[in-house]
Every structure is written in C-alpha cells, then in structure tokens.
Amino acid sequence: MKNQDNKLIANNKKAYHDYFIEEVHECGIELVGTEVKSLRQGNCSLKEAFVRILNGEVFVYGMHIAPYEKGNIFNKDPLRVRKLLLHKKEILKLQSRVQEKGYTLVPLEVAFSGSRVKVRIALARGKKLYDKREAIAKKDAGREMERELKEKGNR
Numbered sequence: 001m002k003n004q005d006n007k008l009i010a011n012n013k014k015a016y017h018d019y020f021i022e023e024v025h026e027c028g029i030e031l032v033g034t035e036v037k038s039l040r041q042g043n044c045s046l047k048e049a050f051v052r053i054l055n056g057e058v059f060v061y062g063m064h065i066a067p068y069e070k071g072n073i074f075n076k077d078p079l080r081v082r083k084l085l086l087h088k089k090e091i092l093k094l095q096s097r098v099q100e101k102g103y104t105l106v107p108l109e110v111a112f113s114g115s116r117v118k119v120r121i122a123l124a125r126g127k128k129l130y131d132k133r134e135a136i137a138k139k140d141a142g143r144e145m146e147r148e149l150k151e152k153g154n155r
Helices: 013-018 033-040 088-098 129-154
Strands: 006-011 019-029 050-054 057-061 082-085 103-113 116-126
Touching: 013 019, 013 103, 013 116, 013 129, 019 088, 019 103, 033 103, 050 088, 057 088, 057 116, 088 103, 088 116
Parallel strands: none
Antiparallel strands: 006 103, 019 082, 019 116, 050 057, 050 103, 057 082, 103 116
C-alpha cells in the first residue's frame, strides 16, 4: 500500500506494539459520501478499532471518522459499524484462523488507492507483557548502535 497513488490517511501504530502481525489483507470499505469527504481531509482514527466476522461478513468497530463539517444532515455516526469488502474465500480462510486460540483481526491502516478507500487488516496474535518489553529493548539497542555509528562517523 506504499505506492505513489496511495495516500495514507490513518495508521494503527499500537497494533504493531500489541500484536505479532502474521498475515495482511487489503480490503475495501462501505462508506457514505460525507465520510469519504472527511477522509480526504485526513479525519480518521484507528486507535480503538477492531475487526469481527459475523454471518460471513467482515465488520470494523470503533473506527472513528470525524463528521464532515459541511455535511450537516448527511453526516452519519462517527463510530458506526462499517462493513469491509473481501472475497468469500478470504473471509472463510480468516474465519477459520480467528477461531484458533490467540488469533484476532486488527485494522492496520486506512489509505486511498486511487479514488477508493482501502483498509489493511491483519491476522494477529497477541503479545504478552514480556514480548512487549523485549521489543522495546531491541528498539533501544538499535537506536544506541545507530547513535554510536553516527558518532564514529563524525570523528
């Protein structure tokens, strides 16, 4: 999703901290006109969002799209449940994996792909507290190495 015609709208950094990302899927999302206009202005948040599969359909909960300021009566609820668009085979595959212990679906980012809004969702496994600490320690060590290399290069 990092091509030139793709414009990133929102990113879920917390997902990378809280989960091990195993598979990533790109899917469409069902929106109304004022929501698309609001997304064009970059008014979206995925902080508390999560994905569920119900009756063979995929839905995203807790995705906040701010009301479009000029939308008046056409604005919808900013936190309403939105349907994600995937092929039936992909949904069945994801559903079987989610039923395994420890797996969940989380939204990673929202972006424009041309004129269409796409959501990247991930099949993820939750991290334990010690996993999170280990990841933070690795990042710190990497930063320290970069800092030392930079200092040696300046001498």
